[in-house]
Amino acid sequence: MRLIKYGEAGKEQIGVHIDGKNYDVSAFGGDYDESFFAENGLARLEEFVKANEGELIELPADVRLGAPFARPSKIVCIGLNYRDHAEETGAKIPEEPIIFMKSTTALIGPNDEVMIPRNSVKTDWEVEFCIVIGKKASYVEESEALDYVAGYVLHNDVSEREYQLERGGTWDKGKGCDTFAPMGPFMTTADEIPDINKVALWLKVNDKVYQNGNTSNLIFKVPALVSYVSQFMTLLPGDVISTGTPAGVGLGFNPAIYLKPGDVMELGADYLGVQRQTVVAYERK
Secondary structure (H helix, E strand, C coil): CEEEEECCCCCCEEEEEECCEEEECHHHCCCCCHHHHHCCHHHHHHHHHHHCCCCCEECCCCCCECCCCCCCCCEEEEECCEHHHHHHCCCCCCCCCEEEEECHHHEECCCCCEECCCCCCCEECCEEEEEEECCCECCCCHHHHHHHEEEEEEEECCEEHHHHHCCCCCHHHHCCCCCCEEECCCEEEHHHCCCCCCCEEEEEECCEEEEEEEHHHECCCHHHHHHHHHCCCCECCCCEEECCCCCCCHHHCCCCCCCCCCCEEEEEECCCEEEEEEEECCCCC
16 A cells, blocks of 8 residues: 655645555545554555545646655664765765664655755755654564564655764754655555565656665665664654665765756655655745
């Protein structure tokens, strides 16, 4: 099953994506939030969809899509988790997963505009495969980790490199700016992906391919990440773990390439769909 949310930003309703089309399921009630995942919502929703087969209202093809779930309690990100990306940035291959947090206020829909922060000159792109947690997880054993996964989602981990690397402290300040976490177009449930270790992902800027990777090259795989992160914080249903990006980010080129207003990013992954964002200059909201 593939979950979507649609409609005006901040007023999205719930839906599902079936065979390339989007359908309204607002009659199911509620939201795709912590309670939904914690209270067997996926199974109940699947029964609802089956019971209403042929009766669901199809949505217009151009309907705006939001992130496919409610704002999570946290977005946990893993840094330098592809060997080729670590090498292109000149960083040491990590011996343990690098953890940083991305502000949940950065969350936007998959095709919303990405806004360059005020005074930024080094805004960059990162296509990522993300884990969505399905039930409360604390001190999870790696052998049981996949039991805690509800599904997966595509993420553009937009990053401001000066803020991240040149301003001191943690990486977080370059990761959590408004609009820096486009997610979607849908959340794909775990049963829909036959092998999470063989998922291709890619990203283009202005029609030029910059990233072309595969989860087979993750240094720390999905079960290891769920287990590892749960040793340091309790993961709640609906929380997101972004697993890292392959080589091809703007920072990795010589000279570096950074985003500017008018640029168009397109990115996608097997089973997770495609995103498209236009980059815009900073504007006070």
